């Protein structure tokens with residue numbers, strides 16, 4: 001009846017009807033059908049669960065229940081194989097219900113005959129297949145990955161919209177072009193070699209390669225290439241599924257660089273500590289000299305502690321740890337930070353300025369303290385000749401942010417240096433800063449924490465005149481305020 005043998009399950013509590021259907025199906029030409037019988041609702045349920053049949057013929061009457069009940073119970077519409085409803089009472093209501101519920105076809109029993117049955121089954125199966133193919137096509141089309149079909153010689157036969165997103169390849173412009181058009185100038189032949197490998201050895205290969213988009217931008221992709229074989233097993237072409245991994249690769253490189261630089265940064269104080277410890281152990285020096293060496297060990301130990309603490313913060317920021325943001329009074333935090341800093345800065349005038357009626361900001365009080373301590377400490381550190389350090393907070397009504405600025409009259413930062421300021425371990429190399437201690441992680445952490453509280457940070461600076469860092473934090477909105485009032489009411 002079909003090109004290939006078809007397995008049919010008849011779900012019908014009337015054995016005579018089953019025998020009739022089986023005999024009819026055996027009369028029709030073509031490949032013989034295996035016709036199985038499920039004599040009850042429960043047996044039908046088992047039949048659906050087994051999922052070995054190519055089509056189900058489901059009777060409307062099944063003891064006290066109906067074929068519709070069974071169809072709904074097994075989510076018939078979503079079944080891989082089509083379900084055809086049969087009914088002894090050729091009535092319009094059942095007919096309509098059947099179509100609405102998603103049966104593949106409906107046959108009134110009184111009209112059943114070998115050719116109608118064969119025709120209905122054949123079309124139901126074909127329609128289901130087409131539906132499945134269309135669904136698959138829609139999945140391919142909506143995929144964010146590039147899906148490209150290639151000829152045997154590597155020319156593009158078709159591609160989805162993802163191919164445009166990943167490579168900038170626009171169908172139909174690229175149809176007939178070699179896929180090698182995405183190769184970088186310095187990596188010619190890579191794709192041909194890959195296709196050869198798939199054709200001759202592997203059948204499927206996965207590679208990470210650097211290529212270029214149609215506009216010339218370099219990207220990294222992870223691509224899976226599979227051979228498409230024809231009826232007799234010969235390779236007829238290839239399918240390529242490619243995923244953009246540029247960002248992932250960059251993140252990995254950043255992490256590797258961080259680990260490399262971090263271990264270097266730790267090794268330097270460690271070498272000093274071990275060197276002086278060895279001197280203490282092997283040399284017999286005066287108490288004063290020994291004291292100097294111990295001081296060195298102590299200072300370098302503190303430096304290591306600072307680096308390790310900063311590294312832990314960096315790791316937490318990179319992991320994206322949770323911040324407990326809550327409505328917070330920023331002025332109180334700034335006053336505490338400044339009072340604390342004054343003790344460490346006898347040569348500076350450290351001042352706070354802010355309107356007491358500023359709205360609350362949404363942030364984590366502990367992290368906010370960390371952010372502003374860091375900025376105020378830097379302002380003091382990098383103005384070695386003293387001067388004013390002014391911390392002020394203002395509401396920016398347009399963005400509904402409270403903008404805190406930390407201004408100093410110190411060394412300043414050149415425009416070029418300002419660009420790398422917020423990256424890890426970046427320290428400005430100047431004669432004036434050589435003796436100022438630091439890890440180069442502070443501003444990276446400050447930026448990370450600020451952004452985790454949905455804030456923004458930027459800098460303005462004039463070399464040798466001074467620097468101002470700005471941190472904008474979202475202010476409590478009117479909606480938040482009324483929620484707050486409700487809570488406290």
Ligand code: ADP
Nearest residue numbers: 378379382412427428438439440441442443467
């Ligand atoms: P560090 O631990 O070196 O202070 P940061 O990440 O806090 O690390 O700062 C990075 C670099 O930015 C510093 O090494 C310094 O050169 C520069 N810098 C930071 N704040 C200021 C400032 N207020 N004035 C001038 N330079 C600054």
